[in-house]
Amino acid sequence: MGSIIDFHTHIFPPEIVARRAEFLTRDAWLEELYGSPKAKMATADDLIASMDAAGVDVSVAFPFGWRDAGLAQECNSYVIEAMRRYPGRIVGLCALQPTAGRRAIAEMERCARAGMPGFGELMPHGQGYRLSDTKLLAPLVEAALALGLFCLTHTSEPVGHSYHGKGDVTPVEFQAFIAAFPTLRVVAAHWGGGFPFYELMPEVQTAAANVWYDSAASLFLYRPEIFPTVARIAGPRKILWGSDYPLIAQARMLGYARASGLTEEELALALGGNAAALLGLDHAG
Ligand SMILES: [Zn+2]
Numbered sequence: 001m002g003s004i005i006d007f008h009t010h011i012f013p014p015e016i017v018a019r020r021a022e023f024l025t026r027d028a029w030l031e032e033l034y035g036s037p038k039a040k041m042a043t044a045d046d047l048i049a050s051m052d053a054a055g056v057d058v059s060v061a062f063p064f065g066w067r068d069a070g071l072a073q074e075c076n077s078y079v080i081e082a083m084r085r086y087p088g089r090i091v092g093l094c095a096l097q098p099t100a101g102r103r104a105i106a107e108m109e110r111c112a113r114a115g116m117p118g119f120g121e122l123m124p125h126g127q128g129y130r131l132s133d134t135k136l137l138a139p140l141v142e143a144a145l146a147l148g149l150f151c152l153t154h155t156s157e158p159v160g161h162s163y164h165g166k167g168d169v170t171p172v173e174f175q176a177f178i179a180a181f182p183t184l185r186v187v188a189a190h191w192g193g194g195f196p197f198y199e200l201m202p203e204v205q206t207a208a209a210n211v212w213y214d215s216a217a218s219l220f221l222y223r224p225e226i227f228p229t230v231a232r233i234a235g236p237r238k239i240l241w242g243s244d245y246p247l248i249a250q251a252r253m254l255g256y257a258r259a260s261g262l263t264e265e266e267l268a269l270a271l272g273g274n275a276a277a278l279l280g281l282d283h284a285g
Helices: 014-018 020-024 028-034 044-054 069-085 102-113 134-147 171-180 190-200 202-207 226-234 250-258 264-279
Strands: 005-010 058-062 090-094 118-122 150-153 186-188 211-214
Touching (some): 005 250, 044 090, 058 264, 102 134, 134 150
Parallel strands (some): 005 058, 150 186
16 A cells, blocks of 8 residues: 555644734735634644544645735745655645745745745635736746646635635636646646536546646535546546645545545555655655
8 A cells, every 4th residue: 555645734833823813914815714713723743643643644735825925935934844854744835925926936946945846725816816817827837847846726616605715716717727837737626626527528638637636625515426526537647635634634534535436546546646646756765
C-alpha cells in the first residue's frame, strides 16, 4: 500500500490562532471565513497530530487565500518552517495575492526556492479578482511555469446550497482559466464545482488534460458516489483525495473515501498514488 496523501489542508501560525480576533480585523476575507468561533483553525503541530491519528503520511498544506499580501507572506514563512520541521510529511503551497503584482511574483519565487511545488489555494471570490481575469493572472502563471509550479484553486458549484466561503468560482470561470493557460497543471478544489461532469464533452476533456480534482469538503457537498462517478468520467488518475482539514477531520474523510465504491486500485491512486506523481514524490522517495 502506497502513502496516503491529503492534498488539501489549511494551517496557520500559532500567533494567528491565538490572536484570531485581532487578525480578523486585518483581513476582510479572513473575517468572512473564520469570523465564527466555530470555524476551526489549526497549526502545523495540530495537523501532524491529526495525520498520526488518522494514518495520513503526507499533507499538502497552505494557509488561506489572503487579501492582505503581507499576511500571505507571513503565513508562507510559517509553512516553510513547518516543511523544515516535518520533512516528508508537510508539503507547503504558497499563498498569493495576485492583485499585488510584482510582489506576488517575488513571493512565489521565494517560496519555490524554499521547496514549495505549487501555489494556492487561490480564492478569487474572497481576494477580489476573478479566475477568468486571465490578463491579471498571466504574469503569475508565466512565472509559475518557469519555476515548474502547479496551481491549486478554489472552485464551487453554481447550484445547490450556499455556505461560508462558497463564492462564485464556477465551472465557467474555471474553463476560461484553463483555456488561457493550457500547459499549467491545475488542481481544482472541491471537485471543480462539478467541472468533471462536463468532461463527458470531448472538447472539455481535451481542455482539461492538465487538470486534477481534489475532494476537499466533499462530505458536506456530495454523496460518496462522487468518487467512482468522477473516476468513470474523467479517469481515476485525476482524483486527489483531500479533506479540507480542519474543517473536516482527516479520519472522517478517509472513511468516506474508502466507502465510496472505488476499486482497490482506484482508491490507491486517489488516496496517494496520483498525488505522489503530481508532487514528484515517487522519485524522491
Ligand atoms: Zn476551497
